[in-house]
Amino acid sequence: MVNKKDDNQTEKAILEAADKVFTQKGFAAARMEDIANEAGINRALLHYYFRSKDKMFDLIFQQRVAIFFSGLGQIMQSEKRLLEKIQAIVEHEITILLAHPYLPIFVLQELNQNPQRMLAIAENAGAHPSLLLKKFSVEVRAEIKAGTIRETDPAQLFMSIMGMTIYPFVARPVVKIILEKDDAGFENVMRQRKKGITDFIIHALKP
Amino acid sequence: MVNKKDDNQTEKAILEAADKVFTQKGFAAARMEDIANEAGINRALLHYYFRSKDKMFDLIFQQRVAIFFSGLGQIMQSEKRLLEKIQAIVEHEITILLAHPYLPIFVLQELNQNPQRMLAIAENAGAHPSLLLKKFSVEVRAEIKAGTIRETDPAQLFMSIMGMTIYPFVARPVVKIILEKDDAGFENVMRQRKKGITDFIIHALKP
DNA sequence: TATTAGTTTAACAATTTAGTTAAATCAAGT
DNA sequence: ACTTGATTTAACTAAATTGTTAAACTAATA
Numbered sequence: 001m002v003n004k005k006d007d008n009q010t011e012k013a014i015l016e017a018a019d020k021v022f023t024q025k026g027f028a029a030a031r032m033e034d035i036a037n038e039a040g041i042n043r044a045l046l047h048y049y050f051r052s053k054d055k056m057f058d059l060i061f062q063q064r065v066a067i068f069f070s071g072l073g074q075i076m077q078s079e080k081r082l083l084e085k086i087q088a089i090v091e092h093e094i095t096i097l098l099a100h101p102y103l104p105i106f107v108l109q110e111l112n113q114n115p116q117r118m119l120a121i122a123e124n125a126g127a128h129p130s131l132l133l134k135k136f137s138v139e140v141r142a143e144i145k146a147g148t149i150r151e152t153d154p155a156q157l158f159m160s161i162m163g164m165t166i167y168p169f170v171a172r173p174v175v176k177i178i179l180e181k182d183d184a185g186f187e188n189v190m191r192q193r194k195k196g197i198t199d200f201i202i203h204a205l206k207p
Numbered sequence: 208m209v210n211k212k213d214d215n216q217t218e219k220a221i222l223e224a225a226d227k228v229f230t231q232k233g234f235a236a237a238r239m240e241d242i243a244n245e246a247g248i249n250r251a252l253l254h255y256y257f258r259s260k261d262k263m264f265d266l267i268f269q270q271r272v273a274i275f276f277s278g279l280g281q282i283m284q285s286e287k288r289l290l291e292k293i294q295a296i297v298e299h300e301i302t303i304l305l306a307h308p309y310l311p312i313f314v315l316q317e318l319n320q321n322p323q324r325m326l327a328i329a330e331n332a333g334a335h336p337s338l339l340l341k342k343f344s345v346e347v348r349a350e351i352k353a354g355t356i357r358e359t360d361p362a363q364l365f366m367s368i369m370g371m372t373i374y375p376f377v378a379r380p381v382v383k384i385i386l387e388k389d390d391a392g393f394e395n396v397m398r399q400r401k402k403g404i405t406d407f408i409i410h411a412l413k414p
Numbered sequence: 415t416a417t418t419a420g421t422t423t424a425a426c427a428a429t430t431t432a433g434t435t436a437a438a439t440c441a442a443g444t
Numbered sequence: 445a446c447t448t449g450a451t452t453t454a455a456c457t458a459a460a461t462t463g464t465t466a467a468a469c470t471a472a473t474a
């Protein structure tokens with residue numbers, strides 16, 4: 001038997017709305033009614049589908065963290081050479097952030113308020129986050145030994161990569177004003193930035 | 208006549224408490240009682256000193272934004288050569304962020320929810336934020352023409368500097384886990400990072 | 415046509431929170 | 445001792461918010 005609005009279309013609409021509202025306002029400032037309005041339904045139906053605000057939030061938050069970190073882990077563990085790997089990271093992250101602009105500030109803000117969530121989710125995912133850097137570090141040291149890049153601390157390099165790619169999205173409203181861009185302009189700058197960051201890092205690592 | 212707890216010590220305690228609570232939880236999640244407890248007083252006295260939550264928040268927020276941007280503007284407008292200027296920016300920002308670790312995520316989160324606040328504060332400060340980049344851009348182009356640095360987009364460079372310095376603080380809980388550091392260890396890494404970032408940028412800019 | 419599941423409406427209870435107030439208390443200075 | 449202003453206590457109001465519920469409605473389906 002098929003629903004009035006066929007299939008699970010409503011559930012999807014709710015999840016999308018919840019994502020939008022939670023992401024833009026954060027958990028504390030998000031109102032169930034905001035989500036209902038955004039989804040084009042009413043509060044009663046919200047609780048009919050998802051029992052409580054907390055349950056909805058946990059769902060959304062896990063999804064968002066997954067999006068934020070998923071691809072990254074795979075690329076970090078891949079067999080590419082270091083510079084190619086860095087390029088892949090940068091392009092992947094910026095592509096994702098262009099599609100989900102408010103993702104990082106949301107995730108990071110909620111993690112800051114509740115840092116143990118990070119560990120819980122990581123455990124759930126099966127791998128400890130510190131593994132993320134292990135292989136990367138080995139590769140960096142190998143390239144240094146081979147003389148292909150100059151002496152560099154892997155952890156510092158990793159933070160630089162992440163900072164250069166993610167920060168502009170976190171500081172989006174400030175960046176837009178300083179650069180005098182609208183949303184379209186901002187996104188253009190970020191697309192150019194894919195190549196810009198990679199070049200920048202390649203030059204910085206030259207022996 | 209002097210107060211029970213002499214002078215304006217209480218007002219100071221309240222402001223410090225409000226700073227701490229607002230900064231860590233954000234406006235929406237911050238409770239007046241949290242602030243009162245943190246200040247070692249009760250809610251009634253809070254309203255006796257500062258009429259409302261909004262008033263308190265506006266006060267704190269303006270102060271925080273000022274700290275976040277103040278020194279930066281002066282350095283950007285100064286007469287240093289480009290590389291020295293970059294070094295000064297990095298050292299200044301990291302020094303401030305070590306003293307106020309939760310400052311950027313707080314400011315950026317609240318700005319994201321309320322972007323027009325940025326313009327209001329900027330107007331209040333008398334200068335449009337876009338001026339921040341003007342002189343810097345001229346200098347970058349001059350150095351490029353002089354052949355002292357390679358072809359570089361000033362805006363992209365600026366975002367890279369800010370990203371490398373500020374992002375680790377925004378992502379502090381994640382960084383701590385990935386690097387397996389406690390607070391002291393994290394701060395050590397950030398102190399080392401002052402020189403690390405500057406070196407990184409200098410190499411990246413070499414013709 | 416009767417059934418069924420999704421949906422709306424509207425009212426409700428319970429809780430949390432901001433903000434107010436009056437009275438009591440306390441710690442100084444005069 | 446008296447006064448004064450800061451502070452606490454404790455109660456309160458008003459509003460917002462989450463969550464629940466019963467009844468009505470609707471659209472597809474059997």
